[in-house]
Amino acid sequence: MNSILALAGTSLLNNDRSTSAEDLEQRIPGFSMLQDFFKKWLRLDLTTLLTAAALMGAASTGAQSMQETGSKMYWWIVRFLTASISIAGNDRLNREVLNWLGAHVLLKKGTRILTANSESIRNDAWSYRRVSQERNDYHHEKRMPVQYLPTFGTTWFIHKRNIFMVRRILTSSSHYNSAWARTPDEYAGAPEGDEPLVIMCLGRSVEPIKRFLNTCREFADKQREAYITVRISKRSYDETWDTTILRPLRPLQTVHFDEKIKESLVADIDNYLDVNTRKFYNRRGIPYRRGFLLYGPPGTGKTSLSLALAGRFGLELYLLHMPSVRDDSVLEKLFTALPPRCLVLLEDIDAVGIKRRSRNRDDSSDTESDDDSDKSDSDSDLDRGRSNCTLSGLLNVLDGVASQEGRIVLMTSNFAEKLDKALVRPGRVDKMLYLGHISQRSSELMFLRMFGPDADGAAPADRAVQLPQDQLQQLALDFSKHILDDVFTPAQIQGYLLNYRDSPVDAAAKVESWVQEEVRMIEAAKEKEKKAAESKKKKRKERKRRKAAKLAEAMRDYDSDEDLEELRQRMKEEKKKKKGQKDETEEKVEDKDTTENKDKDKAEDEEKDEASSDKLDTGNATLGKTPNGVSDDKPAKDEVNAADENGAAAEVPETKTNGVGGGH
Numbered sequence: 001m002n003s004i005l006a007l008a009g010t011s012l013l014n015n016d017r018s019t020s021a022e023d024l025e026q027r028i029p030g031f032s033m034l035q036d037f038f039k040k041w042l043r044l045d046l047t048t049l050l051t052a053a054a055l056m057g058a059a060s061t062g063a064q065s066m067q068e069t070g071s072k073m074y075w076w077i078v079r080f081l082t083a084s085i086s087i088a089g090n091d092r093l094n095r096e097v098l099n100w101l102g103a104h105v106l107l108k109k110g111t112r113i114l115t116a117n118s119e120s121i122r123n124d125a126w127s128y129r130r131v132s133q134e135r136n137d138y139h140h141e142k143r144m145p146v147q148y149l150p151t152f153g154t155t156w157f158i159h160k161r162n163i164f165m166v167r168r169i170l171t172s173s174s175h176y177n178s179a180w181a182r183t184p185d186e187y188a189g190a191p192e193g194d195e196p197l198v199i200m201c202l203g204r205s206v207e208p209i210k211r212f213l214n215t216c217r218e219f220a221d222k223q224r225e226a227y228i229t230v231r232i233s234k235r236s237y238d239e240t241w242d243t244t245i246l247r248p249l250r251p252l253q254t255v256h257f258d259e260k261i262k263e264s265l266v267a268d269i270d271n272y273l274d275v276n277t278r279k280f281y282n283r284r285g286i287p288y289r290r291g292f293l294l295y296g297p298p299g300t301g302k303t304s305l306s307l308a309l310a311g312r313f314g315l316e317l318y319l320l321h322m323p324s325v326r327d328d329s330v331l332e333k334l335f336t337a338l339p340p341r342c343l344v345l346l347e348d349i350d351a352v353g354i355k356r357r358s359r360n361r362d363d364s365s366d367t368e369s370d371d372d373s374d375k376s377d378s379d380s381d382l383d384r385g386r387s388n389c390t391l392s393g394l395l396n397v398l399d400g401v402a403s404q405e406g407r408i409v410l411m412t413s414n415f416a417e418k419l420d421k422a423l424v425r426p427g428r429v430d431k432m433l434y435l436g437h438i439s440q441r442s443s444e445l446m447f448l449r450m451f452g453p454d455a456d457g458a459a460p461a462d463r464a465v466q467l468p469q470d471q472l473q474q475l476a477l478d479f480s481k482h483i484l485d486d487v488f489t490p491a492q493i494q495g496y497l498l499n500y501r502d503s504p505v506d507a508a509a510k511v512e513s514w515v516q517e518e519v520r521m522i523e524a525a526k527e528k529e530k531k532a533a534e535s536k537k538k539k540r541k542e543r544k545r546r547k548a549a550k551l552a553e554a555m556r557d558y559d560s561d562e563d564l565e566e567l568r569q570r571m572k573e574e575k576k577k578k579k580g581q582k583d584e585t586e587e588k589v590e591d592k593d594t595t596e597n598k599d600k601d602k603a604e605d606e607e608k609d610e611a612s613s614d615k616l617d618t619g620n621a622t623l624g625k626t627p628n629g630v631s632d633d634k635p636a637k638d639e640v641n642a643a644d645e646n647g648a649a650a651e652v653p654e655t656k657t658n659g660v661g662g663g664h
């Protein structure tokens with residue numbers, strides 16, 4: 001067909017119609033008939049038509065090859081006249097460049113090409129640029145507000161007298177394989193914020209690009225000062241830190257506990273992060289790691305303190321809720337993916353290794369029937385949270401050979417006394433901090449923080465008039481006088497104060513009756529606990545008495561020592577048999593648990609996500625009217641000075657039992 005069109009084209013150009021018609025007749029039998037038909041019925045010259053088509057084809061081929069040549073020349077010039085640096089999609093620098101572009105170029109240009117997003121944004125580079133749109137929960141708005149973000153494929157800008165071009169490379173294969181392939185990048189797909197970038201600069205030196213990258217990093221550092229970056233692993237099958245949450249910075253002063261302990265903790269971390277300390281550790285062959293255990297009743301500020309410390313030291317916080325970690329291999333992969341300098345928060349560490357501990361307890365017990373009744377309430381609480389990670393898996397990631405150096409691990413637990421000694425040994429846990437119930441002084445500070453002016457000096461939005469400082473101070477004193485030392489958790493006090501958010505006067509006036517009511521509930525709960533313990537004790541005694549009577553009766557039938565020995569042997573065998581059956585049943589239950597766990601994985605992932613977000617929110621969920629968190633078994637010391645790996649004692653001073661505000 002092409003040769004026919006070419007022939008038609010040549011003949012038209014040569015104006016030689018007769019020759020071309022003959023040639024065409026030779027190549028296409030019946031061409032003259034067709035031509036006659038066209039002439040007679042349509043009044044068209046078929047040769048002319050074919051010639052026109054040939055010319056159009058030639059023009060398009062020409063245009064295509066010109067385009068290709070143009071593109072080659074463009075890239076040749078670009079290569080010749082520009083220097084460039086490429087950045088991978090998953091590199092943090094990539095996000096920082098986007099972040100800078102968002103703030104300095106894209107938004108300022110007043111871009112007319114936007115992308116819309118109604119889901120949570122995975123990449124912090126884009127979320128920095130989000131125009132904050134509050135969801136109106138009062139009107140039960142369920143939908144996420146739509147976020148409009150700038151988009152770009154290639155953008156030009158001038159920075160410090162240099163001309164730059166940043167190109168976002170779309171990687172999605174569907175884009176390349178489709179007809180969209182020639183569509184400019186800004187129309188071809190909404191950016192996810194993790195596409196590779198190429199940064200080009202007019203000139204033959206990469207130095208201006210390096211300087212530009214430094215500017216982007218400094219800008220990101222500044223922005224981070226106002227936020228804490230929290231990373232979580234949402235999807236356990238991914239085994240990556242896939243989600244970023246930006247939390248507003250929480251100043252350390254807003255977490256109330258013993259000021260001396262707080263200072264020593266800050267000094268300890270400061271010292272650890274010092275470059276000389278790293279050198280010291282390295283030269284002496286000591287693994288450069290630091291671990292802390294924060295323990296105490298729920299709602300005493302363990303998570304809040306971790307967030308505040310991350311902000312104080314400008315570290316990213318990597319959060320793992322231990323009961324939700326699928327197994328040791330996931331834990332190991334997550335730990336391997338940690339950056340060298342960061343803060344890792346392992347929440348509810350007591351959930352690890354529960355099975356091992358409960359079995360050990362069974363093994364070591366003499367009388368199996370007494371076992372269950374011996375379990376304390378806290379034991380059963382402990383058994384409720386479960387983790388498929390083993391203790392050895394956890395120990396391995398904390399200080400195994402493959403474990404990263406340079407990070408700080410914070411572990412939290414409500415049941416520190418139950419933790420395995422291997423876990424809390426120096427080198428893994430260098431310091432233990434007890435966060436307990438609130439003191440009067442801390443409750444006074446909390447009152448002032450709740451009702452004082454905002455950081456910028458303005459009255460909180462929902463209170464038109466800000467009380468004068470001396471009046472507020474007096475109210476805070478009146479309020480704290482009624483708060484009994486070491487009875488309430490800070491979360492309880494915060495919950496109470498939030499009920500009177502717009503009226504400090506009412507908060508101070510009504511605290512007395514609130515305290516009375518809470519104390520009454522605490523006493524009632526204690527009484528109930530006492531009664532339950534007494535009844536358990538009675539039952540145990542009765543069981544023992546019945547057992548002894550049974551034994552005495554059996555012994556009556558045995559006259560000689562041999563008979564008695566035989567009886568003893570028989571009883572031993574029976575006991576062994578019973579234990580074997582019990583172990584078998586337990587294994588079956590465990591197998592069933594594992595299958596169920598797999599099914600529940602997906603649901604748990606979602607729950608975990610919600611739990612993490614909830615926890616990172618105001619924490620109101622922990623604030624109930626129930627007198628929870630009242631623990632009788634306080635540890636003997638709230639801070640245990642632990643020796644480091646080579647046996648050198650850590651330098652934290654001894655402190656009092658109540659770590660929360662006790663020093664005021």
Ligand SMILES: Nc1ncnc2c1ncn2[C@@H]1O[C@H](COP(=O)(O)OP(=O)(O)OP(=O)(O)O)[C@@H](O)[C@H]1O
Pocket residue numbers: 254255256257296297298299300301302303304305412413414490491492494615617618619620622660
């Ligand atoms: N010491 C404290 N100072 C100030 N606020 C506190 C303190 N303790 C708790 N809160 C408040 O109580 C809420 C719950 O605190 P947080 O989650 O840090 O407690 P937690 O000890 O980690 O609890 P859990 O053991 O249940 O995980 C938060 O909103 C926090 O602001």
